Amino acid sequence: MAQASRVLSLVNEKWQLNLALEEALVGGAAIDATGTALPSETMALCEKADAILLGAVGGPKWDNLPPAERPEKAGLLAIRSKLDLFGNLRPALLYPQLADASSLKPELVAGLDILIVRELTGGIYFGQPRGIRELEGGERQGYNTYVYSESEIRRIGKVAFELARKRGGRLCSVDKANVLEVTMLWREVIQDMAKDYPDVELSHMYVDNAAMQLVRAPKQFDVMVTGNMFGDILSDAAAMLTGSIGMLPSASLDVNGKGMYEPCHGSAPDIAGQNKANPLATILSVAMMLRYSLNQAEAAQAIEDAVSRVLDRGLRTADIAAEGEAVVSTTEMGDAVIQEF
Amino acid sequence: MAQASRVLSLVNEKWQLNLALEEALVGGAAIDATGTALPSETMALCEKADAILLGAVGGPKWDNLPPAERPEKAGLLAIRSKLDLFGNLRPALLYPQLADASSLKPELVAGLDILIVRELTGGIYFGQPRGIRELEGGERQGYNTYVYSESEIRRIGKVAFELARKRGGRLCSVDKANVLEVTMLWREVIQDMAKDYPDVELSHMYVDNAAMQLVRAPKQFDVMVTGNMFGDILSDAAAMLTGSIGMLPSASLDVNGKGMYEPCHGSAPDIAGQNKANPLATILSVAMMLRYSLNQAEAAQAIEDAVSRVLDRGLRTADIAAEGEAVVSTTEMGDAVIQEF
Numbered sequence: 254m255a256q257a258s259r260v261l262s263l264v265n266e267k268w269q270l271n272l273a274l275e276e277a278l279v280g281g282a283a284i285d286a287t288g289t290a291l292p293s294e295t296m297a298l299c300e301k302a303d304a305i306l307l308g309a310v311g312g313p314k315w316d317n318l319p320p321a322e323r324p325e326k327a328g329l330l331a332i333r334s335k336l337d338l339f340g341n342l343r344p345a346l347l348y349p350q351l352a353d354a355s356s357l358k359p360e361l362v363a364g365l366d367i368l369i370v371r372e373l374t375g376g377i378y379f380g381q382p383r384g385i386r387e388l389e390g391g392e393r394q395g396y397n398t399y400v401y402s403e404s405e406i407r408r409i410g411k412v413a414f415e416l417a418r419k420r421g422g423r424l425c426s427v428d429k430a431n432v433l434e435v436t437m438l439w440r441e442v443i444q445d446m447a448k449d450y451p452d453v454e455l456s457h458m459y460v461d462n463a464a465m466q467l468v469r470a471p472k473q474f475d476v477m478v479t480g481n482m483f484g485d486i487l488s489d490a491a492a493m494l495t496g497s498i499g500m501l502p503s504a505s506l507d508v509n510g511k512g513m514y515e516p517c518h519g520s521a522p523d524i525a526g527q528n529k530a531n532p533l534a535t536i537l538s539v540a541m542m543l544r545y546s547l548n549q550a551e552a553a554q555a556i557e558d559a560v561s562r563v564l565d566r567g568l569r570t571a572d573i574a575a576e577g578e579a580v581v582s583t584t585e586m587g588d589a590v591i592q593e594f
Numbered sequence: 595m596a597q598a599s600r601v602l603s604l605v606n607e608k609w610q611l612n613l614a615l616e617e618a619l620v621g622g623a624a625i626d627a628t629g630t631a632l633p634s635e636t637m638a639l640c641e642k643a644d645a646i647l648l649g650a651v652g653g654p655k656w657d658n659l660p661p662a663e664r665p666e667k668a669g670l671l672a673i674r675s676k677l678d679l680f681g682n683l684r685p686a687l688l689y690p691q692l693a694d695a696s697s698l699k700p701e702l703v704a705g706l707d708i709l710i711v712r713e714l715t716g717g718i719y720f721g722q723p724r725g726i727r728e729l730e731g732g733e734r735q736g737y738n739t740y741v742y743s744e745s746e747i748r749r750i751g752k753v754a755f756e757l758a759r760k761r762g763g764r765l766c767s768v769d770k771a772n773v774l775e776v777t778m779l780w781r782e783v784i785q786d787m788a789k790d791y792p793d794v795e796l797s798h799m800y801v802d803n804a805a806m807q808l809v810r811a812p813k814q815f816d817v818m819v820t821g822n823m824f825g826d827i828l829s830d831a832a833a834m835l836t837g838s839i840g841m842l843p844s845a846s847l848d849v850n851g852k853g854m855y856e857p858c859h860g861s862a863p864d865i866a867g868q869n870k871a872n873p874l875a876t877i878l879s880v881a882m883m884l885r886y887s888l889n890q891a892e893a894a895q896a897i898e899d900a901v902s903r904v905l906d907r908g909l910r911t912a913d914i915a916a917e918g919e920a921v922v923s924t925t926e927m928g929d930a931v932i933q934e935f
C-alpha cells in the first residue's frame with residue numbers, strides 16, 4: 254500500500270488531478286488500534302470518498318475472534334455490503350514478460366486475458382437465515398442461505414454484458430442449474446437478458462465444468478459472470494493460472510461507478526513486514542481506480558505502461574521470479590515504477 | 595459401460611467370483627423408455643445389489659424437463675440419497691504414461707496422487723428449504739440452503755481420516771470458515787476429530803485458496819475432505835489437472851461399504867454413440883468396486899494392471915492422445931484390456 258500511495262501522489266501531481274488522499278484503518282490494524290474492524294470514522298470516509306483503495310485485511314492474529322468481529326466479515330464484507338459494491342471485476346491477465354511463471358504449459362496461457370465478473374453483495378455470503386443451531390437431541394447444525402432475486406441477477410448481468418460488448422464479445426455465465434434452484438433462476442434471467450445484447454455471444458456452464466475448463470483450456474473464455482461464492486473460487490483459480498496473482502488488481506463497483514480497489518491477493522501474513530511483497534497488484538489497482546471511478550484514463554494508462562516497462566527491464570519480486578532470477582524488494586519495485594515517470 | 599461389463603464378466607469367470615450382473619435403466623435412457631429417470635424396478639435392483647456400476651445419466655435431450663424430473667436430480671442424486679452413499683472418493687491420479695496429457699508443466703504433476711473425499715448426500719445439494727418464490731412486488735427469488743449437522747460432518751471426516759492414515763498421512767479439510775457459519779462448524783468438528791488420529795497431519799484451507807493451490811502446486815495434497823458443493827468443483831479441477839479425466843473412476847459408499855461406482859467424467863453427449871469415448875474410467879470403476887465393496891483385491895489389481903499395460907503399449911483414445919499419436923476406438927480399447935488377461 255505504501256508503494257501504491259507513492260505512485261498515486263506522483264500521478265496526482267503530474268496530471269494535476271486534485272485528488273485528496275485520506276488514510277484510515279480497517280481490518281486487523283483497526284482492531285488493534287480501536288477494538289473494531291471498521292471504525293465509524295473509516296466508514297464515514299469511505300462513504301464520502303469517490304473511490305477507495307483497500308489493503309488486504311486478515312491474518313492469523315485475529316482468527317480467534319468471534320467470526321462476526323473478524324477483519325474479513327466486520328471489515329471487508331461490511332464495506333462491500335454497506336456501499337453496495339455489487340460488481341466485482343477480477344481480471345486474469347497473463348503478462349507476456351511473465352509467461353514462464355504460470356504452472357500451465359506456455360502455449361495454453363500465452364495471451365490469456367479473462368475477466369471474471371463476480372456478484373459481490375449477495376448470494377450465500379449475505380443470505381439469511383444463517384448460523385449454528387442446536388437440534389432436538391442436542392447435536393448442532395450449521396446453515397447458510399444461498400439466495401438471489403431477479404433484480405440482483407439483472408444488475409450484475411448488465412455489468413457483465415456491457416463489459417463483454419467492450420471486450421471480446423463473449424460471455425460465459427456460470428451456475429449449477431442442474432442442482433440448485435437459485436441458479437436455475439440465475440440462468441433463466443441471464444438468458445432472458447441476452448436478447449438485449451445480440452452482439453454478445455452468451456453461453457452457460459456448470460461451475461464444476463468451468464473449474465475444469467479453466468485448467469484445461471483457459472483461453473476459451475473472454476468474460477465470465479457468476480455469483481459471489483462461485484466467483485470467489487473461480488477468480489482465484491483463474492488468477493493463479495497466470496502465475497502472477499501478485500500482479501492482479503480488482504475493482505468492486507456500485508451502480509454509479511463508485512468503487513473500491515484492491516489486489517486479488519490476500520494479506521500474505523507469512524511475509525508481511527519483510528519488504529518482500531509484490532506491490533504491483535496494488536499499484537495496478539490505483540490504475541484501475543483512475544480508469545473506472547475517477548475517469549482519468551490517461552493517468553491510468555501511464556501507470557500500466559510504467560509497470561510493463563519495469564517488467565521489461567527484468568525487475569521481479571520473489572513471487573514472480575523464475576528460478577535463478579534476481580529478486581528485488583517491495584520498495585525497490587516501487588522505486589522502479591516511480592522512476593518510469 | 596459395454597466395455598466395462600465385458601471386463602467384469604471376464605474377471606467374474608476367471609476368479610470364480612460368482613457375481614450376478616443385472617442391468618437396469620436410469621437417467622435419460624430410463625426417461626425415454628419409462629417416462630421416469632429412476633423406475634422403481636431400477637431402485638429395487640439397486641437396493642438389493644451389493645454394488646452398483648453407474649453410467650453417466652444426462653444430456654441436452656432432457657435439459658428442458660422440469661428440474662426435479664431431469665436425469666441428474668431424479669436419477670443420480672436420488673440414488674445417492676436413497677442409498678445414503680455419503681462417502682464419495684475421487685482420486686486424481688496422474689498415469690505416468692500420460693504425463694504429457696496434463697495442461698500443467700510436467701514437473702508440477704509428475705507422480706500426482708490426490709484423493710478427494712467429498713460428502714455426497716448432504717450440504718446444499720439436499721438442504722431444505724429450497725425453490726423459487728415470488729417476493730412482494732412480484733419479482734422472483736431463488737433460494738437454497740447449505741446445511742450440515744455435526745454427525746454428518748463426523749461421518750465423512752472419519753472416512754477421510756481413515757483413508758489418510760492408509761495413504762500419505764496428510765489430510766487437508768477445505769471450507770469457507772471465514773464467511774459461512776455452516777463451514778465454521780465443519781472446521782470445528784474436523785479439528786476436534788484430529789485428536790483421535792494423532793498419526794494424521796491435519797490442515798485447513800479456504801476453498802478459494804484450495805482452488806488456487808491445486809493449480810499452483812497440486813502435489814502438496816494427499817487426501818482432501820470437503821462438502822458436497824466444494825467437492826464437486828474441486829474434484830473436477832483436480833481430475834483435469836491429470837489431463838486424463840477419461841481415466842478416473844470414483845466410488846460412493848454408504849456406512850457399510852456398499853457402493854456405487856462411476857467414472858468421474860460425464861455423459862459426453864457430443865461424442866455419445868460414436869465409439870470414441872474412453873472406456874478406461876468405467877473399467878477402472880469396476881476395479882474400484884471389486885476392491886471397496888466386493889472385497890476382491892486381487893481381481894481389482896489385475897484390472898488395474900491390465901489398464902496400465904495397455905497404456906504402456908501406447909493405446910490411446912482421443913481424449914488422452916498427444917498430438918500426432920494414433921487413436922483407438924472405445925471397442926478397440928476394450929479389446930486391448932481384455933487381451934491382457
Ligand SMILES: CC(C)[C@H](C(=O)O)[C@@H](O)C(=O)O
Nearest residue numbers: 325326329330485772773802
Ligand atoms: C477474505 C474473504 C472474505 C474474501 C471473499 O471470500 O470474498 C476474499 O477471499 C476475496 O475473494 O476477496
Ligand SMILES: CC(C)[C@H](C(=O)O)[C@@H](O)C(=O)O
Nearest residue numbers: 431432461666667670671826
Ligand atoms: C451431474 C451432477 C448432478 C453431479 C454433481 O454435481 O454431483 C456431477 O457433477 C458429479 O460430480 O457427479
